[in-house]
Amino acid sequence: MAKVTDAVAALALPIVEQAGCTLWDVEYVKEAGEWFLRVYIDREGGVDIDRCEAVSRPLSDALDEHDPVPSNNQGYTFEVSSAGLDRALKKPEHFAKCMGRKVDLKLYRPIGGRKEVTGALTSYEDGAVSVDGIRFDKKDVAQVRLHVEF
Numbered sequence: 001m002a003k004v005t006d007a008v009a010a011l012a013l014p015i016v017e018q019a020g021c022t023l024w025d026v027e028y029v030k031e032a033g034e035w036f037l038r039v040y041i042d043r044e045g046g047v048d049i050d051r052c053e054a055v056s057r058p059l060s061d062a063l064d065e066h067d068p069v070p071s072n073n074q075g076y077t078f079e080v081s082s083a084g085l086d087r088a089l090k091k092p093e094h095f096a097k098c099m100g101r102k103v104d105l106k107l108y109r110p111i112g113g114r115k116e117v118t119g120a121l122t123s124y125e126d127g128a129v130s131v132d133g134i135r136f137d138k139k140d141v142a143q144v145r146l147h148v149e150f
Contacts, residue, residue, distance in 0.1 A: 004028040004037075004068055005027065005028050007066075008039065008063070008068055008069075009023060009026045011059065011062045011063065011068065012026065012055070012059055012062075015055055016039075016055050018058075019041075019055050020043060021042060021047060021051055021055065022041065022043065023039070023041060023042075024041060024083035024087065025038075025039075025040040025088070026040070028076075034074070034077060035074060035075070035076035036076060036078075037063075037069060037077070037078045037079070039055065039059065039078075039079070039080045039081075040080075040081060040083040040084075040087070041055055041081070041082065041083065042082070042087075047083075052080045052081060052082070053080075055080045056078075056080040060078060063078065085146065086145045086147070087145065087146050088144065089103065089145065089146070090144075095121065095129070096124070098121055099121055099122075099124070100120055101120065101146060101147075102118065102120055102146070102147035103118070103119070103120075103131060103145065103147055104144070104145050104147045105117045105119075105131050105136065105141060106141075106142045106143045106144075107136065107140050107141060108139075108141075109140070111136070111140060117132075117134070117136075118131075118147055121144075126138065127141070129144055
């Protein structure tokens with residue numbers, strides 16, 4: 001059986017594209033005892049509530065029809081939202097698209113006395129991330145997000 005996120009992504013992709021957006025990510029996670037199915041979309045110029053609705057309604061119908069989420073007797077909350085300015089970079093294509101941009105990198109444990117690093121994304125290879133030319137192995141990287149300055 002395919003992973004829930006892969007099955008939902010396959011259902012979501014044509015709907016997202018029809019709404020003039022790109023599919024950034026799909027998450028199926030349990031938080032505080034509740035299951036959440038989240039679809040993150042992106043669009044040049046940003047994503048507004050109308051775009052989220054244009055994806056949410058037909059995708060909800062497709063989820064009901066194809067039922068890719070295993071029965072857990074509790075149901076789940078379905079959400080469609082923008083990937084956000086501080087979007088998480090998880091996939092190779094995310095890193096490729098954001099190369100050269102400023103990122104916030106969080107580490108599982110301090111390296112060189114630091115657990116967080118902010119700088120330009122300079123490379124990504126097999127899970128290893130380089131920020132300002134400093135390489136961090138995949139096993140050390142907890143999270144990478146686009147940096148937002150206010």
